[in-house]
Amino acid sequence: MTAAGSDLVTLVFGIFGVLIVASAVGHILERRLATNGPNAAVENLNARIRAWWAMVILIGLAFIAGRVGVLVLFAFCSFAALREFVTLIYTRRADHWALASAFFLVLPIQYYLLWAEEYGIFSIFIPVYAFLLMPIISVLRGDTERFLLRVAEVQWALMICVFCVSHVPALLTLDIPDYEGRNVLLIAFLVIVVQLSDVLQYVWGKLFGRTKIAPKLSPSKTVEGFVGGVASATLIGAALWWITPFTPLQAGIMSFIITLMGFLGGLVMSAIKRDRGVKDWGHLIEGHGGLIDRLDSVVFSAPIFFHIVRYWWSLS
Amino acid sequence: MKALVAKVAAAAFVLFARAITAVRAIWPEEGLPAKPCVYFANHSSHGDFVLVWAVLPPRLRHRTRPVAGAEYWLKSPTNAFIGRDVFNAVLIEREREKRTEDPIALMVSAIDAGSSLILFPEGTRNQTEERLLPFKSGIFHLVDQRPEVDLVPVWINNLNRVMPKGEIVPIPLICTVTFGNALRVAPGEGKEAFLERMRAALLALAPKPAGSGE
Incomplete structure (x- = not known):
């Protein structure tokens, strides 16, 4: 098996581990709170976790199928x-x-x-x-x-x-010395860090959220969630340096940039939803809303991530 | 052989409609009637009944027949195949002079045979800025003969933007199909009052005017 292949397998098992823990927590919460009748927040959480399983499996299959x-x-x-x-x-x-x-x-x-x-x-x-x-x-x-x-x-x-x-799949076209055949891991890095940042902002916000950060745009986003989410996603991104062409410090800086772009992108897309008087972009992903609801942070971070890597790391 | 082709074609229509519109049904609190009923909907596109058909649960879908204009659906062999064989439409002649069969009698016999109907009481595709045209009286004459039949209002949203009249390429846009609670004709209810009540019930399902999306 190639180096990229074995790294990918390690990564996939890691993500499955996280999802198994998340599913277990969701299940326990549901049973513990079920005595007080069905809890909308927990039901939504579990729907989100189920959708995550589907999304991870789908992306995993695409990676296995290769470039096409x-x-x-x-x-x-x-x-x-x-x-x-x-x-x-x-x-x-x-x-x-x-x-x-x-x-x-x-x-x-x-x-x-x-x-x-x-x-x-x-x-x-x-x-x-x-x-x-x-x-x-x-x-x-x-x-x-x-x-x-x-x-x-x-x-x-x-x-x-x-x-x-x-610009997410465009990462495959970059020509990075000593990183040949591993570009798919750059996609994994981008998607994992940005999505993890969203999830961690949600978790930190639910646990410690007090101060609303943008009450007019997105009433659920808090300062505590933002700081905790971006900081922890940046640390996890730095810890994932081994799947990237970056050093741990560079991976941390990159993670910080893309999580920040992701957060701000979420605000911009929220403003559009408010303008149009809708809560979600659609209903494609159960528990999350539309596809854009899940993709908004990736949309804003992908081109920036692509161009930074292209400028400083790629030969092409 | 023809039946098999019709079955495959029906599945292809449903798949295509779903791929373009990601259509989502919004069901009434009381659920859909189990017995044969009449779904009556707003009409702005030839694809309207396909969308209603696509979102119905398969067990209800198989016995649901759209009511459609014969002059359009018998125009060519392809149209006739789609109308008759694929969707098993109850084809009625809209112009009084050309009628050989009574449209109401055709609908009544379809209901008696255990089918549900999809009916567009506006009578024609709505090309105006009005949200809903006045209803034709056919639906009243139908319940006059079968007053025990449930009438389910169905609002089809956004399909007019997917494929406006005269266009041949559909634009992928998200559509919703909203079903209301079943209604019946009240004893002694007059034609005008009944038609106005049905029209109001259908309009009540429409989302806020355009621009707000759904």
Whole structure:
């Protein structure tokens, strides 16, 4: 077995261990609190843990399937996220072909470019070509009603759901000396640290949360949860240095940056939900809400993580 | 052979509808009636009954037949195959002059045979800015003959944005199908009062106006 393979196996067993402990805790909480009738918070916790099992197994299978598996998984994530996003934006009949192109042209091309490892065009395809193409398609129908708002929202949807999300599998294209064939572990590192930070912020917040950090945006987020979550996720990230090309200190700094971006991304996406008057982006993942609810922090951290690694570590 | 193809086609339609719309059903507190009933829904797209059909539990789905306009569903052999064989639609002639069979009699006999119906009382696809058009009187004549039948209001949300009239490529958007509690015609209830009550019950299931998403 390759070094990447054996590291991945160690990692997967570690995650399964964490999930087994989480499931056990959830089960005990449910039984202990069941005497007072069903508890919504615990039911939601257990639904979340069950969904985590499914997500970990799905990502694990994609990793086993290799590069194409990872690309297909994230292309699907982009598709489902874009579907949730466009559901909430203002569109008119005149946007029909622009929206159809976003789903059936821009999204597949972005992932094709990753598959073909055409980094140059991959990195500008949505910010330049889609950016100019979408309003052109919309304008041809001659409907000027709230035009700027409509084209801006479609572009935002593409940037968040396709461009940013595609930077997770883009980590596979980096050419890092002495790290050949192990790039999939960079994805694991990014996803684990960012998601763990979300989970730990939730746990710290539930246990010690007193002071709301952004009451207008996200009433459940607290200062205690934020500090505890980011600090502990940063430490765990540093401890995972052995799956990365980084030293322990570098891994810690990277973890700090991506958890911070993840937290701020969560705030931005919350603001959009408030604006549209919804609590969740959708219902795709039981207990978590929509896919974007789970992906928001990854969306904001992935491009930054990608570019830092590309600038300082990659040859390509 | 034809039946097998129809079965596969039905499964493909449901799968496609789910892939595009990630459709989610919201059920009433009382649950759905166990006996044959009439689901009446708002109508804005040819895909409306597919969505209702897709979210119904399989045991109810198999005996549920959409009521659809014959002139559209018999237009071509493909349409006829989809309408008749795949969805087993009760096809009615909408224009009075062309009628050879009484639409109400067709619906009544389908219910008597143990089927549930999916009915669009607006009579045609709603292309206006209005949320819901006035109801045609067919549903009243139906319950006039079978007053014991449960009437379930069903609000289909967002499908008009997925595929507006005249477009051929669907936009993937999340749709919801909301079922209300079953209603019945009240003894001695007049036509206008009944139709208005049904329409109000259906509108009550509609989410807040566009922009708020769901």
